[in-house]
Amino acid sequence: MTSPIARERWWTVHRGPGSVLATAIHDGHDLRPEVAEAMKLSDDERRREEDPFTGQAIVDVPTHIIAHRSRFEFDLNRGPTDAFYETPEQCWGLDVWRHPPAPALREGSLAIHAAYYRMLGQVLDDMAAVHGRFVLIDVHSYNHRRNGADGLPTPQDKAPDINIGTFSMPREQWAFLVDPLVEAMRSFDFNGRQLDVRENVAFQGKGEQTRFVHDRYPGRGCAIALEFKKFFMDEWSGLPDPVEIEEMRRFIGFTAKTARELLDA
Numbered sequence: 630m631t632s633p634i635a636r637e638r639w640w641t642v643h644r645g646p647g648s649v650l651a652t653a654i655h656d657g658h659d660l661r662p663e664v665a666e667a668m669k670l671s672d673d674e675r676r677r678e679e680d681p682f683t684g685q686a687i688v689d690v691p692t693h694i695i696a697h698r699s700r701f702e703f704d705l706n707r708g709p710t711d712a713f714y715e716t717p718e719q720c721w722g723l724d725v726w727r728h729p730p731a732p733a734l735r736e737g738s739l740a741i742h743a744a745y746y747r748m749l750g751q752v753l754d755d756m757a758a759v760h761g762r763f764v765l766i767d768v769h770s771y772n773h774r775r776n777g778a779d780g781l782p783t784p785q786d787k788a789p790d791i792n793i794g795t796f797s798m799p800r801e802q803w804a805f806l807v808d809p810l811v812e813a814m815r816s817f818d819f820n821g822r823q824l825d826v827r828e829n830v831a832f833q834g835k836g837e838q839t840r841f842v843h844d845r846y847p848g849r850g851c852a853i854a855l856e857f858k859k860f861f862m863d864e865w866s867g868l869p870d871p872v873e874i875e876e877m878r879r880f881i882g883f884t885a886k887t888a889r890e891l892l893d894a
């Protein structure tokens with residue numbers, strides 16, 4: 630059970646050495662009380678579109694941020710104009726609210742969204758000042774069984790195990806880091822297999838956080854959106870595979886270490 634005090638947290642920030650930061654901004658499931666009261670979606674419906682267990686995957690990166698609030702309260706990977714879901718068209722056709730949300734509900738969510746980016750800017754300003762350049766690994770996960778628990782999954786050619794999104798990145802400028810980093814990910818021994826790691830297939834990395842980094846820190850900040858296909862859990866029941874999640878943690882630790890070595894070189 631999560632304590633009332635823990636449920637009040639917006640996010641947890643761990644600051645450590647090195648030029649790499651990892652984030653899990655869709656890991657959270659908590660809602661502030663007034664949002665929970667207005668919410669029509671069940672816990673299971675929300676969890677299906679959240680990124681559970683991604684927070685566990687990044688804890689070995691010395692500097693990391695884990696969000697504790699659900700993307701259905703405010704979506705940190707969208708800009709202020711659409712970070713608060715109001716219509717089904719904004720969120721996979723889901724009917725989120727019992728009644729149209731009051732303006733105060735929206736304003737409260739967007740105030741916390743703005744606070745996150747102020748906080749992130751402070752962390753990244755410090756990393757840029759200390760190291761000159763930095764890498765942000767923006768860890769997410771995605772569903773590949775949208776046809777139902779018993780339906781066919783998305784074909785592998787359209788659903789890599791790891792999708793790397795680089796849309797907002799000045800790609801040529803960071804090729805010295807991204808190209809060997811992707812190759813290192815592909816060669817990683819993940820529980821006795823190599824993962825299918827491809828770029829801009831299932832997603833392109835068009836989220837707000839990577840855009841924020843590349844706009845605010847040109848030439849200094851490289852933000853890589855990294856999406857795990859939900860092979861590590863049953864996306865319908867929510868049940869995890871602990872062995873796979875532990876290997877995800879090792880994989881992200883390896884990825885962060887490799888990125889740091891490439892950047893420092």
